Amino acid sequence: MNEPIDIADKLSQFSDHWSPKVIARLNDYEIKAVKLKGEFVWHTHEDTDELFLVIDGELTIQLRDGDVTLKPGQLYVVPRGVEHCPVADGEVHALLIEPTGVVNTGDAGGELTASYDDSLG
Amino acid sequence: MNEPIDIADKLSQFSDHWSPKVIARLNDYEIKAVKLKGEFVWHTHEDTDELFLVIDGELTIQLRDGDVTLKPGQLYVVPRGVEHCPVADGEVHALLIEPTGVVNTGDAGGELTASYDDSLG
Numbered sequence: 001m002n003e004p005i006d007i008a009d010k011l012s013q014f015s016d017h018w019s020p021k022v023i024a025r026l027n028d029y030e031i032k033a034v035k036l037k038g039e040f041v042w043h044t045h046e047d048t049d050e051l052f053l054v055i056d057g058e059l060t061i062q063l064r065d066g067d068v069t070l071k072p073g074q075l076y077v078v079p080r081g082v083e084h085c086p087v088a089d090g091e092v093h094a095l096l097i098e099p100t101g102v103v104n105t106g107d108a109g110g111e112l113t114a115s116y117d118d119s120l121g
Numbered sequence: 122m123n124e125p126i127d128i129a130d131k132l133s134q135f136s137d138h139w140s141p142k143v144i145a146r147l148n149d150y151e152i153k154a155v156k157l158k159g160e161f162v163w164h165t166h167e168d169t170d171e172l173f174l175v176i177d178g179e180l181t182i183q184l185r186d187g188d189v190t191l192k193p194g195q196l197y198v199v200p201r202g203v204e205h206c207p208v209a210d211g212e213v214h215a216l217l218i219e220p221t222g223v224v225n226t227g228d229a230g231g232e233l234t235a236s237y238d239d240s241l242g
Binding site (some may be wrong): 003005006008009025026027049051070071077098 | 148150169187
């Protein structure tokens, strides 16, 4: 008990892309580690903001009114209701923070929809 | 608009200790940058968990049932109602994530109680 949560250690325990893993909980929010590569799908979370914090690599969050590019140590909060599509030329390691139960593909669904995974949490 | 938030840049803009600065908002939560040095005060947040993520330096979170020491890239969530007291021998740079309006000294109050500061947010 009372052990720190090491982000790099959590990231070392999986290799699949676009499949966030819960690593910690904060009230009714979850902190998820995720690896991203390639282009995701345009989608919206109607009911919540979504925080991206890049740990390694370079992530572009495409938005309809202009892209945001995040390097390690940079974060961005996609506001609720704002359509977005992450894209990573190389592999990106990142944290996501959002309320419990948010589905990665939001309103879009489809084959990139990840199962809930708290095996590392 | 649509600019990334650079954690190191935000941390470079202040030097005071134990005085968290809001750098981003996520729904009704705030992401705060903070510099810590020395020993804080034992206190409890009765209504919320509190997330510490260390960016630089080494932070010990003293807990009544055992300390947690965090290095860069490590995080810990102090559960609501759990008395804790951060201590940093050297300067520590960290992020705090918690609901809007949480006061740094919780139930303890006293001279280390910080004013709300969203001048960097």
